[in-house]
Amino acid sequence: MTAATAKLVGKRVVNRRYFLTKLSQGAACLAAVASFPHLVFAQWSEAAFGAKELEKAIAERYPELTIEDSDAITLKVPAIAENGAVVPVTVKTDMADVSSISLFVEKNPTPLSASFYLTPGSVAEVSVRLRMGETSNLVALVEAGGKLYRAQQEVKVTIGGCGG
Amino acid sequence: MKIKAKVKGDAVAVKMLINHVMETGRRKDESGELIPAHYIKEVVAKHQDAVVFSAHLGTAVSKDPYLSFKFKGGASGESISVTWVDSQGETETKESIIK
The missing domain is CATH 1.20.5 (Single alpha-helices involved in coiled-coils or other helix-helix interfaces)
Incomplete structure (x- = not known):
């Protein structure tokens, strides 16, 4: 060689x-x-959960969908929350074909609080307890049949839930 | 984690209470140091191996998260399992029988 x-x-x-x-x-x-460890098909979105403004958070979570206000969504929240650390929230609707429900606290440092993914067998009724730093609008968005519907209500917070 | 699943009418109502610090990453400890973020990001519930509900959570979910949802097609005696994964990769799965 x-x-x-x-x-x-x-x-x-x-x-x-x-x-x-x-x-x-x-x-x-x-x-x-x-x-x-990824449990769900949809990825947890850093862009949506990290967004500091409501509009940005909604745009990141639901790009390409326009919002329509709806009376068909029942948003159950206290009008006055004495303790912002634990604010019970329930969202319910009779709409057909609901694929997701998302909750936003407008004045929290990052408004997107939670997104729930429903399945064809789901009943569109979810509850969770959220933290609210101050008095703010709580916005619930329901994605149904490729459209996006909104219900919102103000929650007055006496003691904020984001302090030490 | 505690799971309670119960038949209510034509659906199964599932309630869960998860023990978790849900640190936002914005809180300071006594010495003024920021406590690192540590919170649950994903929760998935399965009924007989089929996903019936899942959630993505952020730091606004209260400490020791409580979640509830409902689904159709479940019956008393069948099993439901819930798994969560947090921002530090920790995870827990628990099973419960529908009442």
């Missing part, structure tokens, strides 16, 4: 090793993505 061919073979080996290494890295990466 001449020095030149040895060099060539060596290079080829390196190339194959390089290729195999990259291939295994790629596979490991895919496996890592697949095994990362």
Whole structure:
């Protein structure tokens, strides 16, 4: 074997090793993505949950959907919340084909509070307890049949829920 | 985590109470240091291995989150399981029988 061919073979080996290494890295990466604890098909959205303004949060959560106010949504919240750390919220609707319900507290540092994903077997009725830093509008958006509907109500907060 | 699932009319009402600090990342401890964010981001509920409800949560959800939802197609004696994952990758799954 001449020095030149040895060099060539060596290079080829390196190339194959390089290729195999990259291939295994790629596979490991895919496996890592697949095994990362993701429970839902829709991804938890950093852009929507991190948005600091209501409009931005809504636009990130529901891009391309326009909002329509609706009387068909029942939003049950206290008119006055003595303790902003625990504000009970219930959203209910008889609308058909509800795929998601999201709650926003307009004046919280990040308004998007929670998004619920419903299934065809779901009854559109969800409850949760939220923190409210100060008196604010609580906005409930219901996604049904490819449209977005809104109900909102002001909650007066006596003691804010975001302090120490 | 406590789960209560009960048949009510033609649906099953599921209530859950999860023990979790739900730290926002905006609170300071006694020495004035920011307490790192640590909160539940995802909750998934399954009835006989089919997802019946899921939620994405943010830091505005109260400490020790309470959630409830309803679904159709469940019967007394069948199982329901709930799994949550938080912002630090911790997770818990619990099963309960529908009453």
